[in-house]
Amino acid sequence: MSQPRKLYEGKAKILYSTDDPEILLSEFKDDATAFNAAKRGQIARKGEINCTISTRLFQQLETLGVPTHWIETPQPTQMRVKRVQIIPLEVVVRNLAAGSLCRQTGLSLGTPITPPLVEFFYKNDELGDPLLTDDRLRLLNLATPEEIEQLREMALTINAHLQTVLTRCQITLVDFKLEFGKLADGTLVLADEISPDTCRLWDCLEDDPQRRVLDKDRFRQDLGHVEDAYEQVLTRILEQV
Numbered sequence: 001m002s003q004p005r006k007l008y009e010g011k012a013k014i015l016y017s018t019d020d021p022e023i024l025l026s027e028f029k030d031d032a033t034a035f036n037a038a039k040r041g042q043i044a045r046k047g048e049i050n051c052t053i054s055t056r057l058f059q060q061l062e063t064l065g066v067p068t069h070w071i072e073t074p075q076p077t078q079m080r081v082k083r084v085q086i087i088p089l090e091v092v093v094r095n096l097a098a099g100s101l102c103r104q105t106g107l108s109l110g111t112p113i114t115p116p117l118v119e120f121f122y123k124n125d126e127l128g129d130p131l132l133t134d135d136r137l138r139l140l141n142l143a144t145p146e147e148i149e150q151l152r153e154m155a156l157t158i159n160a161h162l163q164t165v166l167t168r169c170q171i172t173l174v175d176f177k178l179e180f181g182k183l184a185d186g187t188l189v190l191a192d193e194i195s196p197d198t199c200r201l202w203d204c205l206e207d208d209p210q211r212r213v214l215d216k217d218r219f220r221q222d223l224g225h226v227e228d229a230y231e232q233v234l235t236r237i238l239e240q241v
């Protein structure tokens with residue numbers, strides 16, 4: 001067995017090689033960043049919690065026919081995943097207005113969005129992950145028009161499944177960010193993670209606009225009890241999913 005080689009270290013995960021060139025190991029870290037890493041910190045047990053939540057959700061999505069990069073979870077913070085070529089787009093789905101949508105449009109926090117909004121951001125830290133228009137998407141040619149359409153449809157399908165699952169957990173799925181990759185044969189698969197780092201999740205049992213927040217907004221906005229929120233999402237998902 002050759003030693004795993006570190007291939008890439010991102011803000012929340014480290015990717016290692018394995019003996020199989022088609023399989024990588026993704027290590028989830030406790031490190032937390034916000035605002036393009038202008039704010040940095042740690043969230044205790046985040047690596048394990050996000051890896052466990054992502055594992056459950058990826059498994060669930062696979063059984064529902066959504067292909068993902070997930071293969072297995074050999075350790076609580078480690079996922080074996082298919083090697084993919086990541087498409088440099090962040091695909092955001094919104095069911096309720098929050099975050100950058102409120103800041104950029106003036107919509108009030110929590111405004112219902114029907115049908116859900118799908119937005120494409122350019123995954124490029126140097127440029128600050130800008131929102132792309134359809135014309136800019138075509139111009140940059142980061143994916144073909146057919147692939148963009150497929151990403152949009154997959155994102156909406158994933159949204160519907162996640163909403164069903166999270167409703168059982170008494171959690172409102174406000175919005176979330178997905179990343180996709182391409183297998184060698186061109187198949188698009190869901191990659192990265194689905195966790196309180198990448199979703200906005202509100203506790204259905206709470207009306208208070210701060211107390212209901214069960215996601216990374218607690219870290220972004222210094223709301224406190226960040227670890228408790230992540231643990232709460234994990235507990236509910238392990239009970240229900």
Ligand code: TMP
Pocket residue numbers: 092098099100101129175176177197198199200
């Ligand atoms: P936004 O409202 O800041 O555009 O975020 C939309 C969703 O995407 C929200 O659920 C948080 C998630 N997100 C990430 O996962 N990574 C990021 O870098 C950003 C900016 C947002």
Ligand code: ASP
Pocket residue numbers: 011033034035036037038197216220
């Ligand atoms: N992942 C992003 C970063 O640090 C920010 C965020 O999730 O808000 O840069």
